[in-house]
Amino acid sequence: MVNVKRVAVLCLAAVGVAVSGSDVLAGGPMGTATIKGKAMLSAAKPSMRAIDMGADKACAAMHSKPQYPQGKMVFPDGSIPYAFIYLKDGVTGKYDTPSTPVEIDQQGCMYRPHVFGMIAGQPLLIKNNDDTAHNIHALPKKNAQFNFSQPKKGLENKLEGSKTFTRPEVMVKIKCDVHPWMSAYAGVLSHPFFAVSGKGGEWEIKNVPAGKYTLAIWHEEWGTMEVPIEVADGATVEHTFTYSKAAAQRDVNVREVTVGSGPIARASNP
Amino acid sequence: MSAATHGSHAGHDHGAAHGHDLPFWRKYVFSVDHKVIGVQYTITALVFLLFGFSLMMIMRYQLAYPGRPLPIVGSWLGPGLVNADRSLSPDGYNVFGAMHGTIMVFLAVVPLVVGGFGNYVVPLQIGAPDMAFPRLNAASYWSYLSGGLVMFASFFMKGGAAQSGWTSYAPLAVISPGQTVWLLGMVLLITSSLLGSVNFIVTIVQLRAPGLSFFRLPFFVWAQFVTAFLLLLAFPPLEAAAILQLMDRIAGTSFFMPTGLVVSGQILPTEALPHTGGGSPLLWQHLFWFLAHPEVYVLILPAMGIVAEVVANNTRKPLWGYRSMVYAIIFLGFMSFIVWAHHMFMTGMGTKLSLFFATTTMIISIPSVVVLTALILSLWGAAMRFNSQFLFALAFLPMFAIGGLTGLPLGLPASDIHLHDTYYVIGHFHYVVAPGTIFAIFAGVYHWYPKVTGRKMSELLGRVHFWPSLICMNVIFLPMLFQGLQGLSRRTYDPLVYDAGQAVQGWHFVSSWGAWILAIAQIPFIINFFWSAVAGKKVSDNPWDATTLEWAAPSPPPHGNFLKSVSVYRDPYVYSPPGRPSDFWPQNQPPED
Amino acid sequence: MMAGGYSLWLPVDVSKHGFEIDRLIYALHILMAVLFVGWGIVFAYCLVRFRQRPGHRADAVVIKAKASKYAEIGVAVFEAVLLLAFAVPVLARVKNQFPSEAESEVVRVVAEQFAWNGHYAGADGVFGRTDPKFIAPDNLIGLDPNDPHGTDDIITVNELHVPVNKPVIVRLSSKDVIHSFAVPALRVKQDVIPGMTIPIWFEAARLGEFDIQCAQLCGNNHFKMRGRIHIDTDAAFAEWKKSKAPGEAPKVSEEDFQL
C-alpha cells in the first residue's frame, strides 16, 4: 500500500518540472518574456466511470480510493489539467538536446506524469515502481515505435540515442497493454518552449525570446486550438484557452462495426 | 540399362582424374559433390542444433527460476532480450521461443535428416555417381545457409528476431517486430527445400543402379523419397502464405487482418498499420498447417529410415515386413495432406469438419503403428550387436512410441479441449522429434561415420553419450505431460502467474535441470565427433558387415563414388541367409560368387 | 504440489460436461499404457533373448506374426470406438447443443492484449451497442454512451462472475490478435479469433474461483493475461451484479483528482 497523499505530492512535483521545461535548456537564443495562462472548459463536464483495476489485484491494492481517467479531469472551477501548451510556429533557433533524461514512473498502475514535454533526442528513463508487470508501448507516427516489458518492481530502462524519440511530434501516445487504462502522452519538440497545465489549469512558459509565435494547446479529450501571439522582451503575456465544446478530434476512421465482432461462427451458432 | 552402367563408368574415370586438380575452395567449400554438400549440411545443421538448444536452455532458466537474473549469459544478451537486472525479459522469452522452434525445425532437424544424411547416403545407396543435379544441390545448400544466416542475423537487427512463435499466427505476426526478416529467411529456406526435393526425386527415380528396382531400395531411400514429395508439395503453400504475410507487413495489405481491429487502443488503419481489414486470420493457419503437418512427417520419416537401416544391420536379419513398411509410409505421405486442421480444433471450426479431421488423424496413426510394430518385430530372432548406433536406434523405438501415443488425445477434438496448447502438446511433439528424430540422427552419425571418414567413432564415448542422453530426455519431457494434464498453457513466460503453473512449478525445475545435464551429456559426442576424425580406429570399407550399396564404395568414397560399376542382385537386407556361411550378402555381390 | 484444487493428474473439474472429457482422457491413457506395455514386453524380451553371442546366428526366416496384425486391427477398432462412442457425443454436446438464451446467463467477453473484458447485459437483458470509436481508458469495449440499452451494462476487466447450476453462454470476440479462452477447471477452451464472434457454453456444478488462462501466444505479456472466473450461488451472483450496476454518474470531488 502506497501512501496516496505522498504519491499525489510527488506527482504534482513531477508536473512542476514539466511545466518549466524552459528552465533546463540552453543552446539556442533564450529570452526574457513569459507566456502564461490557463486551460479552461466551458462545456459540460464529461461523464466518466471509475477505472476498474480489478484486472490486476496488485494495482487495486495500491489505491484506497477509486481512480478516474486523467484525461477527463475537470476541476470544479472548470479548469483542466494535462493540457500541453507549446510554441508551434515561430521559434527559429536551434536548441541543444539535454542529456538529463525525462523520467516516466509507473506507480499504482498509472503513468506519472500523464502528460509531459521533451526535446527530440532527449533520453527517456522509464521506471517500474509497481509490484506487477507492465509493458511500455509507444505509438508514435513519426518516430520509431517501441514496445517492451518490465515484468517486476524496480526495473528501469533508459532509452537514448536512436531508441528515444528523435523527431518532433505532438503528441506521442504511450500505453501499457497489460493495464488497458494506463496511458501517457509525450509532446516532442525541437525547442524548450512548452508547458503542461496543472492545478487550476495554470501553465507558464518562461525565457521566450521576443517575437511572433503561434501558441498551441493540445488536450487528449478536448482537442487542439491555436492562437497567434507576440511577445516583447521582459513582457509577460497571458492567454486563457477555453474549450467550449467537445472538440475531440480523434483521427479515427469511423466505421460501422461492433468492437471485435463480426460474422457469428456459423457452425456453432447457438 | 546400359546407359546407366556406362554413366557409372564414366563417373569413376572422371572422378578419379578430377578429384585432385581442384583447388581447395572448389573441393571443400563450393563443391558440387553430394558428399561434400552432405557433410556441409550436417555440420551447419549440427551447429544450428546446438544454437537452438542453447536458446532453450536460457528459457528453461526463466521457467525454473522465474525472474531470477541469468547467470553468465545474462550479461551477454542485449537490452531487448534481458531486463535491466539481467533476468530474461518477456520479449526475450518470446524471441527465444519463436527462434528455438524455427531453428530446430527448419535449420537443424530437416537439414540434418534430408540435407545431410539424404545427400550423403541416398546416391551411395542407389549406386549413383552423384545427385542428378549437382549444381542445384550446391545451390540448395547455399540457399539454406543464407536463410540460416538471415535468421541468425535477425537477432542483431533493429526490432530483433521474430517473436510470434514458429507458427507466426496472424494478426500478431503482422503487427510484431522482427517478423519481416523471419519471412525473408523462410523464403530462402523454402527455396532450398524445393530445390533439394526436386533433386532427390529425380535422383531416386532416374539414377538407380542396374537391378535396383523400387522394392530393392533400402528403406532409408524410400523414406527420403516420400519425404521429398512431402517437401515438394507442402512447402509451396507456406511460401504463398509467407508472400501474403510479407505483403501484409510491407505493402499494407490485409490478407490476414479482419475489419475493425483495435490494436493498443488505436483503430486500424493507422499510419503505422495501414490495414484496411477484410482479411481472415484463419487463412494463415490453414496455409501454415497445410505445410506444417506434412512437415512433421518430414521430420520423422527419414529418422525411421535411419533406424530401419541400423536395426537391420545390427540385428543381422532382414527387416520384418519391409513391404508393409513401404506401403505404410506411402500411405502416411498421402494422408499427411488431409490431417492439417487437427491443429485447429479450437478455432471454432464446425463439428463436422472437426470430425473429418479427427477421423483422418486416427487413420494416419495406423501406418505409424505398422512401422513401429514392424521395427519391434524385426528384433525377434535376431543376433543383436549392441554398438552405439544400435543403442540410439533402439531407444528411438519406445521414445517414438510415447510421442506417437500421446498424439491420440490431441487428435480427438473432445480431449483436445483440455489439452490443446498446453505443455502436453510440447511433451508430445518433443518426444517425437527430440528423443525420437534426434536419437535417430545420432544413430545415423555413428553408423555412417566410418563411411565418411574411414574411421570409427569411439564406442566408449558413445556409451557415455547415450545413457545420460536417454535419461535426461525423459527427465525433460515426461514432466511436461503432467504439466499439460494440469492445464498449464504453453509459451507462458512466468508460469507462477497461474494456479496451474504454481501447482506444477516443481516439474519445471526438474525439466530444466534435465536440459542442462543433457547439454553436458553432449560433450562426449562433440569430442568423439572431432577427435575420431583424426585419431579414430581406421576401418575397412564395410566395417559393419552391411549389405547396402554405400558399403561397396571406398571409405571415404572418391568423387564419382564407386571404383567400378555396381549392379544389384537382391533385396536390401539379406542378413544371415540360410545355407551361406557369411551372415550377410551384399546387394551388389553376384549370385555365382 | 497442491494449489487451488490442482493435483498430479487432471485438475479439479467443476463443470457438468467435464467428466466426459476426463473419461475420454482416462480411456485414451489406458489404451496408451496397454499398447506401450505390450510393445515394451516384446521389446525387453527381445533385448535379453536375442543378443549376439558365440554360436548364435540370427534367424532370417520370416516369422509369421499374426499377433501384430491383430494388434493393429485392435488399435484401429479401439480408436474407432473412442471416436464414435466418446469423442463424437461429447463434441456434439459441447459445441452444438446450445441451451436457449432465455434459460442461460449470456456474457460477452472481448479479449485484447492483454486482458479479458467482460460485458454483461445488465438489468434490461440487452447488450448495449459497441463501436471502436468510443474506446477510451474508462470504456475499454467501446460501449456507445448514446445507446439506452448500454446504460445499465456491466463491464469488468479480467473478472467474470457466473451462477452455478445454470447454463452460461459466453460470446467470445477479440479486439486485436488471436487469444484463447481457457478455463482448465471448467474444461473449457476456445480460440478467440478477431473478426468473429464465437459462442461457447458450459454449466458450472460447484462454487469457487478459478483461473482464466490465455492459451494462445498473443504478445509479450501473454503470460499476464490471466483472468478469474467466480462461480457464485444465484443469490451471490445477483448481489454482485447489483453492486456492479452503474448508478448515477459519480460525483467527483477535487480531492479525487490526482495529478
Place this chain on the structure above:
Amino acid sequence: MSLKAFHVVFVTVALLFCTGFGVWSIRSYLRFGDGVWLVLGAASLACVPVLVWYFRWFLRKLKRVGYL
C-alpha cells in the same frame, strides 16, 4: 510429357479461353452496350479459327516429335 504434349494442352486451353472470353464479351456488350466489349469479343472469337488452323498445322508439322 514433352513440350509438344504440353503445347497441345496449352493450345486446347487457349481455344477454350478464346471461345469463353469471346462469348462473355459479346454478352457484356449486350448488357452494357459499350463498344469495347464488341471489339474484344469479335477479336477473341476471330482467334478461334486461327488457333484451330494453327493447331492442325502444328500437329502435322511436329508429327515426328514424341509426346513423352
Place this chain on the structure above:
Amino acid sequence: MSATAEVIPHTVEPHPVTGVYNGKFGMWLFLASEIMLFGALFSSYVLLRVGSAEWPHGYSVLNVPLATVNTMVLITSSVTVVMAWYCLQLNDFGKARLYLLATIGLALVFMVIKYIEYSSKFEHHHYPRTNLFYGLYFTLTGLHGLHVLGGILVFLYFVGPGAGMWKTDPHRYTNRVECAGLYWHFVDLVWIFLFPSIYLL
C-alpha cells in the same frame, strides 16, 4: 563445373524406363510445386472473396482491353518458344535463335503493358493496401510478373552466353530449351487462369 554433368546418367539421354531425361523430370516436379504455390494463392483468393461482403467486378476497375492484349501476347510467345525448340530439333540454330528473340520480345511487351497498367493504378492512388481486391490483384499479377521476368532472364541466357553449348552439346542445348519452354508454357497457362478470375469475374 560443366564437366560433372557427363558423369551423371540420363542428363541428355532419356532413362529407358521413365522415358525422360533428368532435366525434364526435374522441371515437371518443379512445375508441380509451382502448381501448389499458385493453387494456394488461388485458394486464398477464393476464400477471401467468399468471405467478403462486397467485391468489385474486375472489369469495372481494371483495364480489360490492355489485359486482353497481354493475353494474346503471351499465347503467341508460347507458340514462338515451341517453334524455337522445333527448329533446334531440325538443326536450324539461326531460326531457333530468332524465335527465342521473338519470345523475349513478346515477354518484354507483356512487361511494358504491365508497367503501364500498374502506373495508371498508382496514379489513381490504388495501392495494394487500398483494399483486399487490389491487394490480391497486385500480389497475384506481381508474382506472375516475377515469373515472366525469370523466363526473360533464362531466354536471354540461351541466346547470349549460354548459346555456346549449341556447338559443344547440341542435344543438351535443345533439352534445355525444351525445359525452359515447359516453364514458359506454365507461366502462360497461369496467366490464362489469372486473367478471367481477376479481370473478368
